[in-house]
Amino acid sequence: MKQTNLLLCKLFIGALFLLGSVLVNGEDPYMFYTWTVTYGTRSPLGVPQQVILINNQFPGPPIEAVTNNNVVVNLINKLDEPFLITWNGVKQRRTSWQDGLTSFNLKIKSAKAAYKIFPLKFS
Numbered sequence: 681m682k683q684t685n686l687l688l689c690k691l692f693i694g695a696l697f698l699l700g701s702v703l704v705n706g707e708d709p710y711m712f713y714t715w716t717v718t719y720g721t722r723s724p725l726g727v728p729q730q731v732i733l734i735n736n737q738f739p740g741p742p743i744e745a746v747t748n749n750n751v752v753v754n755l756i757n758k759l760d761e762p763f764l765i766t767w768n769g770v771k772q773r774r775t776s777w778q779d780g781l782t783s784f785n786l787k788i789k790s791a792k793a794a795y796k797i798f799p800l801k802f803s
Contacts, residue, residue, distance in 0.1 A: 711745045714754045717763050732759070762789050 720733040734740030745751055757763045 708748045708750055710750045710752055711743070712752045712754070713741075713743065714756070715740070716756045716758060718758045732763070757789065 715734045718733050718736070719730055720736065720738065721728050722731045722733075722738045723729070724731065724738065731738050743751055743753075755763075755765065
């Protein structure tokens with residue numbers, strides 16, 4: 681009786697493992713960020729001046745991700761002029777583009793929102 685229960689338990693665990701390995705999605709993880717761009721006053725050189733803030737931070741918040749993460753940035757422009765953000769130093773995976781090119785930049789008109797998805801690769 682104990683051997684039968686042990687065998688059934690092993691079969692059940694094996695079936696769960698097999699089913700789990702078939703149903704698991706192997707896609708790389710996604711990292712989601714929402715950034716709001718506004719004006720603010722800061723003193724980066726010791727003198728108060730108007731600066732552009734991202735989430736009320738200057739400099740803006742870091743992207744904390746590792747190679748193969750897919751980064752999704754939702755950017756909300758609350759400035760009274762268009763805002764252009766570039767992703768210098770980030771290599772795009774699975775594309776022929778490099779940082780700083782038109783397809784990789786994100787230009788957002790005033791009072792608009794946009795998002796950018798890119799996979800990361802670090803050297």
